[in-house]
Amino acid sequence: MFYGALNIIFENAKALKNRLTDAERLLWEQINAKKLGVKFRRQHPISFFIADFYCHEKKLIIQLDGSIHNVKEVLENDLQRQAAIEAFGIKVIRFKNEEIYKNLNKVLEKIKEAMQDEQFAVPPLGGGGGLSKRIIPCLDVKDGRTVKGVNFVDLRDAGDPVELAAQYAQQGADELVFLDITATHERRKTMIEMVKSVARQLNIPFTIGGGITELADAEALLNAGADKISINSAAVRNPKLIEELAKAFGVQFVVLAVDTKFVDGKNRIHLNGGRLITELETETWIKQAEDFGAGEILLTSMDHDGTKAGFDCSLLSKVNQMINIPIIASGGAGSMEHFTEVFQKANVDAALAASVFHYGEILIPDLKQELKRNNIPVRI
Numbered sequence: 001m002f003y004g005a006l007n008i009i010f011e012n013a014k015a016l017k018n019r020l021t022d023a024e025r026l027l028w029e030q031i032n033a034k035k036l037g038v039k040f041r042r043q044h045p046i047s048f049f050i051a052d053f054y055c056h057e058k059k060l061i062i063q064l065d066g067s068i069h070n071v072k073e074v075l076e077n078d079l080q081r082q083a084a085i086e087a088f089g090i091k092v093i094r095f096k097n098e099e100i101y102k103n104l105n106k107v108l109e110k111i112k113e114a115m116q117d118e119q120f121a122v123p124p125l126g127g128g129g130g131l132s133k134r135i136i137p138c139l140d141v142k143d144g145r146t147v148k149g150v151n152f153v154d155l156r157d158a159g160d161p162v163e164l165a166a167q168y169a170q171q172g173a174d175e176l177v178f179l180d181i182t183a184t185h186e187r188r189k190t191m192i193e194m195v196k197s198v199a200r201q202l203n204i205p206f207t208i209g210g211g212i213t214e215l216a217d218a219e220a221l222l223n224a225g226a227d228k229i230s231i232n233s234a235a236v237r238n239p240k241l242i243e244e245l246a247k248a249f250g251v252q253f254v255v256l257a258v259d260t261k262f263v264d265g266k267n268r269i270h271l272n273g274g275r276l277i278t279e280l281e282t283e284t285w286i287k288q289a290e291d292f293g294a295g296e297i298l299l300t301s302m303d304h305d306g307t308k309a310g311f312d313c314s315l316l317s318k319v320n321q322m323i324n325i326p327i328i329a330s331g332g333a334g335s336m337e338h339f340t341e342v343f344q345k346a347n348v349d350a351a352l353a354a355s356v357f358h359y360g361e362i363l364i365p366d367l368k369q370e371l372k373r374n375n376i377p378v379r380i
Helices: 007-016 022-031 070-087 097-102 104-116 160-172 187-201 215-222 233-237 240-249 282-292 313-322 336-346 364-373
Strands: 040-045 049-055 060-065 091-096 136-143 145-150 155-157 176-180 206-209 228-231 256-262 266-271 276-281 296-301 328-331 350-353
Touching: 007 240, 022 049, 022 060, 022 104, 049 070, 060 070, 060 097, 060 104, 060 276, 070 091, 070 206, 091 097, 097 104, 104 256, 136 155, 136 160, 136 328, 136 364, 145 160, 160 176, 160 187, 160 364, 176 187, 187 206, 187 215, 206 256, 215 228, 215 240, 228 240, 233 240, 233 266, 233 276, 240 256, 256 282, 266 282, 276 282, 282 296, 282 313, 296 313, 313 328, 313 336, 336 350, 336 364
Parallel strands: 060 091, 136 176, 136 350, 176 206, 206 228, 228 256, 256 296, 296 328, 328 350
Antiparallel strands: 040 049, 049 060, 136 145, 145 155, 256 266, 266 276
16 A cells, blocks of 8 residues: 555655645545545555555545646656556546635545546556466465465464565565464454555555454554455355445455365365365355455465465366456465466466465566466566
8 A cells, every 4th residue: 555655755744744735624624534435545655655645445646736836847747756656556636726725616526536437447456457467475474474384284484574575576576465374362453563564665465364354354454554355264154244345445455265175076165274164165155255245366275285286277267267356376386387387277367375485496587487488478
């Protein structure tokens, strides 16, 4: 949500929050507290930029321009910075202070139109409009440290999640996924602090999952800087949670994580980090979740997870043909060839891995070059 904003940007934004112009105060009175149905933030840091008003749900910035912005050099700089911000998939609309004073109702109508107009709609984060395939490192976090195991057990330390996140962003990862497996009452507070730290380091989207059981959990993490939230066991126990989250934040913010294992001839959903088997069939559950409003599926094969024997291309292909939302393949990555295989055979939208990235067995720049050589579209 902060797109790698530096500390100095945060400090400047904090100072500006206490110095509203008259025009900013007038507009803020009309759009704060979700008066337009969505949450706006004031003086919000984004990369090198401080947005006067920012709506994360709509990816919309509102800028108010005083008389200084009539100066040619200032206007040219504004437009250059606006173009750089729009490259993140964020729309910027501008108003002169005089418009706020003289015709505030018309300004509000233009903001509402911008929120509803299809031309302002942003594709799912990191999706590249469904063209470029995404490479996503996954960080399982326990007690503030990244861990990795085999088949969900035998966990070992893999490093500091904030440092690893920054490294992956520099290497060219398209997104990151953090899954919290901490089992303590301090989980939420710890994760919020970590999300804030990660958000300040990154200019790529990241998803946070683990322990999200209600709207308040999701809102706290999104407000802390996460771009998307992931739910798993809580959604199985209360499928309406998917619908509630989608309505509150938008389907593009809701990722359904699915842990599946082949048992007695069927793919079965497992809960609680893979420890609890259910009678629910994987394919049936995923289709139901799409109907409830899930915006993306993160499908992990427990049979393949940690084995480095390759993704479950058969299951992934089957599920991908059933649904109309993006699917992230997870579980089994051991070589660059496995990534090529899953994109070619299962046509998934993204591939996720952990240990091969954490321990430097596969470097993301090398992986993307290999994918490109195999005519798989990736962001270089």
